[in-house]
Amino acid sequence: MNHYTYLGWLFALAILPSLLVWAFKWRQLIVYRKVFLYCFMGSVLFATPWDYWATHSWLWHFSPDRTVNVHFLGLPLEEYVFFISYTFLYASLALVLRNRYINGGDK
Amino acid sequence: MRLTYFLSNFIPVVLALMVIWRNGLPLLRKCLPILIILGTLGVVNALGENPALHWGIWSYNEPKTLGIKVFGVFLETYIYCFLVPIAIGSAAIKFADRQDAKRKK
Numbered sequence: 001m002n003h004y005t006y007l008g009w010l011f012a013l014a015i016l017p018s019l020l021v022w023a024f025k026w027r028q029l030i031v032y033r034k035v036f037l038y039c040f041m042g043s044v045l046f047a048t049p050w051d052y053w054a055t056h057s058w059l060w061h062f063s064p065d066r067t068v069n070v071h072f073l074g075l076p077l078e079e080y081v082f083f084i085s086y087t088f089l090y091a092s093l094a095l096v097l098r099n100r101y102i103n104g105g106d107k
Numbered sequence: 108m109r110l111t112y113f114l115s116n117f118i119p120v121v122l123a124l125m126v127i128w129r130n131g132l133p134l135l136r137k138c139l140p141i142l143i144i145l146g147t148l149g150v151v152n153a154l155g156e157n158p159a160l161h162w163g164i165w166s167y168n169e170p171k172t173l174g175i176k177v178f179g180v181f182l183e184t185y186i187y188c189f190l191v192p193i194a195i196g197s198a199a200i201k202f203a204d205r206q207d208a209k210r211k212k
Contacts, residue, residue: 006164013155035202042198050119058168059112066164087195090145094196095203097141 005066006078014085021092028099029092036091043087044080051079111171116187123194131201138200145192153188156180 022029029036052074054060062076070077128135135142157179159165167181175182 001162005162006159009155009159009162009164013152032199032203032206035199035206038202039195039198043195046119046123050115054115059115059171060165060167062165063163066162086191090149090192090195091199093148093192094141094145094199097144098138098200098203101138101141 001066003066003068006062006076007068007081010078010081010085014082014089018085018089018092021089021096025092025096029095032095035095036088039087039091040084043083047083048073048075048080051075108171109173112167112181112183113173113186116183117190120187120190120194124190124197127194127197127201131197131204134204135197135200138197141200142193142196145196146189149188149190149192150185153180153185154178156184 055062055075062078067076067078072080160167160179172181172183177185
């Protein structure tokens, strides 16, 4: 366990699954890059003040020994990676499933 | 307050869902099976909080939680992990639908 534990956790649970989805469906997903941009902006704008409040009112606490200790707007850098990587994963899955459900498969 | 964690998850996410669903109800209702799949995957992914808590990446102020743990993960986390993928998926489907409609014009 070290300062990269949180980043490693994010890689295993959000970044790696996203990369797997993109490895197989990148042709379908790349056309929606603007959709991803809007979703990233929405999630960061929505989650930052909420997470800031929760962290600073001691609802939860991040260990300085398990994070890289780079802070931005009062939150560890990993939190922004969390917002973006999970948004990336679930938006990718939603678009792949939508294509399968509405269009009946690959475009 | 024991409900702090629950309310701090539930209220913002439900508000976000209401905003996202406001103008896209027929489309998102049609895509409900997709959203349920995403929510279920989110609940499965929530189990990943167990090692995160075990390794001390983050910790909760337990008096502010309901104190109910399932497989080492707080009950509130499962609710959050069910609703957030639904919100993200709804937004992505809505934006993608708009983009497709513009392209067809």
